[in-house]
Amino acid sequence: MSNQLLHQHVATLVTEDYRTADVFRRYGMDFCCGGKRPLKEVCEKKGVNPDEVVNELEHVMVQPAAGMPRFRDWSPDLLIDYINQNHHTYVRSAIPRMSQWINKVAQRHGHDRPENVEIAKLFNELAEAMLDHLKKEEDEQFPLVSLVLEKNKKGESPDEQERESLKRLHEELEAEHEHAGDTMAKIAQLSNNFTPPEWACPTYQLAYKELSDFEKDLHQHVHLENNLLFPKATQLISN
Ligand SMILES: [Fe+2]
Ligand SMILES: [Fe+2]
Structure with a gap:
């Protein structure tokens, strides 16, 4: 899963699961206007360890999503x-x-x-x-x-x-x-x-x-x- 996440666009990840927005916000990563870029590229630009971000994303994504609006x-x-x-x-x-x-x-x-x-x-x-x-x-x-x-x-x-x-x-x-x-x-x-x-x-x-x-x-x-x-x-x- 980790490798797949790295190749997905940040905006797509947020569209699929809005809880990931909190992770991107913490790292100061843009997921709305400049979100149409792969996670790997965004991490490199920010100088952030991609494994760390992927771990955090996976952590929020496995939590039960009850009550979250499914905007997509x-x-x-x-x-x-x-x-x-x-x-x-x-x-x-x-x-x-x-x-x-x-x-x-x-x-x-x-x-x-x-x-x-x-x-x-x-x-x-x-x-x-x-x-x-x-x-x-x-x-x-x-x-x-x-x-x-x-x-x-x-x-x-x-x-x-x-x-x-x-x-x-x-x-x-x-x-x-x-x-x-x-x-x-x-x-x-x-x-x-x-x-x-x-x-x-x-x-x-x-x-x-x-x-x-x-x-x-x-x-x-x-x-x-x-x-x-x-x-x-x-x-x-x-x-
Ligand atoms: Fe508006
Ligand atoms: Fe608007």
């Missing part, structure tokens, strides 16, 4: 509903309170810890881009996927314009995911992996904890779209 078996409309209810709702509620805390930390501690000024700048830009991104998915991409799915159920094929629009949207949205992932990776680096200094006040601690949660949520959100929803939608327009 979900239909596109169920995935859309879950993404909307879970991830889009979370992003919209988290951004205003996080912006408040992050900007406060930048104002109060930016003098001694200038990385917080840069973090606030990056987060404010990301927040704006993400709200536009969610709107594009909800107003354009999700309805188009639902339309194509309905046609498919009736045995009808999508027309050329629908195919082209969906392809264009996937390209744009994937590029936006990559940009969001890169921005959060920069914030992780600047914040020493979301670790506040020992003397940090509650707002400082809370801001870093929320940033860490935000990154975790982003990774799952992007994984569900890039590695499950978009390929399933592409399959619908390829028939």
Whole structure:
């Protein structure tokens, strides 16, 4: 099994069993935007011992999976509903309170810890881009996927314009995911992996904890779209 795992793409491993995401997260390995690469290559790039990673993956994969959503078996409309209810709702509620805390930390501690000024700048830009991104998915991409799915159920094929629009949207949205992932990776680096200094006040601690949660949520959100929803939608327009 070990050798087989090394040749599989990281994104595929997470698609097959979402519990593996925790292992990749611990090693700082990207499984959502840059996940379409074999595990062996990703380990080499990170300078991590592949046997160690494989052991950990095997350990989580043999545990009983009761209660874990089997996202890979979900239909596109169920995935859309879950993404909307879970991830889009979370992003919209988290951004205003996080912006408040992050900007406060930048104002109060930016003098001694200038990385917080840069973090606030990056987060404010990301927040704006993400709200536009969610709107594009909800107003354009999700309805188009639902339309194509309905046609498919009736045995009808999508027309050329629908195919082209969906392809264009996937390209744009994937590029936006990559940009969001890169921005959060920069914030992780600047914040020493979301670790506040020992003397940090509650707002400082809370801001870093929320940033860490935000990154975790982003990774799952992007994984569900890039590695499950978009390929399933592409399959619908390829028939
Ligand atoms: Fe989304
Ligand atoms: Fe997205």
